[in-house]
Amino acid sequence: MTRTLRLFRHTRLVFVRSAQPWLRSPALHIVAVFSPLLYLVLFGPLVKNALPPKVDAWQWFVPGMLMQLTLFGAAYAGFAITPELRSGVTERLRVTPVSRLALLLGRVLGDMAQLVIQGGVLLAAATAFGFRTPVLAVVLALALAAVLGAAISSLSYALALTVKEENKFAPLLNMMLVPLMLLSGVLLPMDNAPGWLHTLSRINPLSHVVEALRAITAGHYGSTAAVQGTLITVVMAVVCGLLGWRTMARNQA
Amino acid sequence: MLKVRGLTKTFRSRRNTVKAVQGVDFDVAEGELVGFLGPNGAGKSTTLRMLSTLLRPTSGEAVVAGCDLLADPNGVRNRIGYVGQGNGAGAGLRVGEELVMQARLYGMPAAEARSQVTDLLKQFDLEGMDNRTVSTLSGGQRRRLDIVMGIVHRPGLVFLDEPSTALDPQSRSNLWEHIRSLRDRHGTTVFLTTHYLDEVDALCERILVIDDGRIITEGTPDSLKTEVSGDLVTLHTGAPAEAATVIGHLPGAREVTTDATSVRFRVPRGDAAVPVLVRELDRIGAPVEAVSTQRPTLDDVFLTLTGRSLRDAEAGAGDGAEQE
Ligand SMILES: Nc1ncnc2c1ncn2[C@@H]1O[C@H](COP(=O)(O)OP(=O)(O)O)[C@@H](O)[C@H]1O
Numbered sequence: 001m002t003r004t005l006r007l008f009r010h011t012r013l014v015f016v017r018s019a020q021p022w023l024r025s026p027a028l029h030i031v032a033v034f035s036p037l038l039y040l041v042l043f044g045p046l047v048k049n050a051l052p053p054k055v056d057a058w059q060w061f062v063p064g065m066l067m068q069l070t071l072f073g074a075a076y077a078g079f080a081i082t083p084e085l086r087s088g089v090t091e092r093l094r095v096t097p098v099s100r101l102a103l104l105l106g107r108v109l110g111d112m113a114q115l116v117i118q119g120g121v122l123l124a125a126a127t128a129f130g131f132r133t134p135v136l137a138v139v140l141a142l143a144l145a146a147v148l149g150a151a152i153s154s155l156s157y158a159l160a161l162t163v164k165e166e167n168k169f170a171p172l173l174n175m176m177l178v179p180l181m182l183l184s185g186v187l188l189p190m191d192n193a194p195g196w197l198h199t200l201s202r203i204n205p206l207s208h209v210v211e212a213l214r215a216i217t218a219g220h221y222g223s224t225a226a227v228q229g230t231l232i233t234v235v236m237a238v239v240c241g242l243l244g245w246r247t248m249a250r251n252q253a
Numbered sequence: 254m255l256k257v258r259g260l261t262k263t264f265r266s267r268r269n270t271v272k273a274v275q276g277v278d279f280d281v282a283e284g285e286l287v288g289f290l291g292p293n294g295a296g297k298s299t300t301l302r303m304l305s306t307l308l309r310p311t312s313g314e315a316v317v318a319g320c321d322l323l324a325d326p327n328g329v330r331n332r333i334g335y336v337g338q339g340n341g342a343g344a345g346l347r348v349g350e351e352l353v354m355q356a357r358l359y360g361m362p363a364a365e366a367r368s369q370v371t372d373l374l375k376q377f378d379l380e381g382m383d384n385r386t387v388s389t390l391s392g393g394q395r396r397r398l399d400i401v402m403g404i405v406h407r408p409g410l411v412f413l414d415e416p417s418t419a420l421d422p423q424s425r426s427n428l429w430e431h432i433r434s435l436r437d438r439h440g441t442t443v444f445l446t447t448h449y450l451d452e453v454d455a456l457c458e459r460i461l462v463i464d465d466g467r468i469i470t471e472g473t474p475d476s477l478k479t480e481v482s483g484d485l486v487t488l489h490t491g492a493p494a495e496a497a498t499v500i501g502h503l504p505g506a507r508e509v510t511t512d513a514t515s516v517r518f519r520v521p522r523g524d525a526a527v528p529v530l531v532r533e534l535d536r537i538g539a540p541v542e543a544v545s546t547q548r549p550t551l552d553d554v555f556l557t558l559t560g561r562s563l564r565d566a567e568a569g570a571g572d573g574a575e576q577e
């Protein structure tokens with residue numbers, strides 16, 4: 001059996017294993033989209049006044065919520081691995097001839113699948129508020145969100161495997177997520193921000209991802225914002241993926 | 254099956270250095286059931302994890318199930334089973350799914366994996382548990398599941414780390430039956446670690462005793478008891494001092510102590526020594542009124558070798574054990 005074929009088979013096995021819990025209880029998806037839905041209902045109406053007159057509030061706000069859903073959903077992925085690290089599941093898997101890359105890829109693919117479903121639910125719910133976008137844009141936006149999800153969940157696994165304990169992992173996540181989120185221009189446009197704040201938000205790669213999502217859902221597939229944001233997302237996924245792989249393969253249980 | 258030479262492991266962190274394993278050498282032949290006995294923190298798990306490719310040795314080498322540990326870790330992984338100190342099955346998953354997935358990670362086709370899992374569940378008294386969620390199993394069932402998971406790909410060599418820890422007495426002896434049957438029915442070589450004396454007594458044909466990262470002795474439980482400690486003989490007699498002198502000349506007798514009415518000493522074969530002694534003491538006019546011989550325990554063996562009881566050693570190694 002060639003290496004690639006084995007990698008593929010092992011990835012599929014790990015994927016199916018990591019997907020079991022949410023395949024079995026679909027209610028988990030409702031819980032996951034609940035918070036972005038709340039933002040739509042309770043925060044969305046406030047956005048209109050902060051935007052330039054000609055911008056449609058929902059068209060502007062919904063892609064940001066998709067990003068937020070992805071960011072938070074993927075960031076918490078690591079919580080699935082800490083109990084397995086402690087109980088001995090990770091150790092058991094590492095003694096098998098499974099490729100360490102498959103251990104990461106299978107899980108990350110599971111997270112991506114889950115995020116695509118939740119993102120779809122969110123976009124469908126948003127149409128009830130008057131959000132409109134072509135089907136192609138839905139596909140592309142969900143795909144981009146999934147790649148972002150791959151980056152963030154790989155990073156989350158790397159962190160969880162390093163930190164090992166939930167009570168350290170949770171505050172660490174919070175410390176990273178809140179600034180990333182605030183500086184991404186998801187809640188309010190950053191155009192009117194003071195210079196230093198604007199600069200910080202430009203450095204945040206997530207701002208570019210949100211702008212790409214907005215461009216895509218507006219149908220501007222070939223625009224600079226869409227292309228640039230997509231490239232940034234792919235680079236993030238590769239870098240974080242390699243980091244996750246390295247951590248997964250490291251020689252210490 | 255297992256050939257280990259000069260294996261060491263040193264854990265280094267910024268604050269301290271722990272020499273967990275300080276050079277162990279041993280061999281295990283095919284079909285043996287060997288116990289690795291030592292107090293908590295002795296280095297048992299660390300050794301086992303090095304031999305099952307989980308930890309890279311600091312130095313030393315080993316051939317495990319015919320493959321070189323350092324040069325061909327994947328070959329080792331394909332040929333061994335490992336049942337760690339914890340639970341290997343994911344708490345929220347189903348028993349059957351976890352087992353089939355485990356078998357398929359070793360390349361077993363799906364249909365074969367399923368029938369193998371059904372067979373093994375039956376053999377380990379877990380029949381019909383396929384659809385149970387792992388977290389709903391009892392402690393004994395979960396431990397048996399761990400073992401099934403470790404042998405689902407039919408390895409020739411299985412490592413078991415503290416298999417019966419935290420089980421009630423009944424589940425323990427039940428588990429021992431299953432471990433024995435692994436070897437008896439399938440010819441699997443079994444290498445297990447334990448800090449329980451009754452476990453090696455009940456289960457293992459040969460033991461390696463490890464303390465502080467070094468193997469301090471090895472042999473069958475009986476030979477260790479005989480050679481290392483010997484039987485404890487207590488003689489009641491009217492003339493203990495005279496008796497003690499005679500005993501002093503007995504080959505192999507040691508640790509002779511006397512009080513007003515009795516003499517105690519250790520000798521490799523108490524059953525053989527006593528008749529000779531009784532005749533001799535009669536002859537010199539110090540007749541024996543009562544005699545008892547006591548077989549040593551493995552704890553006596555450990556005490557003789559280290560000056561500590563295995564139980565004390567355990568209490569002393571408390572912080573080492575908790576770090577894990
Ligand atoms: N990952 C680790 N980092 C640092 N020290 C460790 C690590 N694992 C084990 N040790 C130390 O190595 C020693 C041996 O541990 P271990 O092999 O688990 O003992 P046993 O299994 O015999 O109870 C202990 O002092 C333990 O604290």
Ligand SMILES: [Mg+2]
Pocket residue numbers: 294297298299338414415
């Ligand atoms: Mg141990």
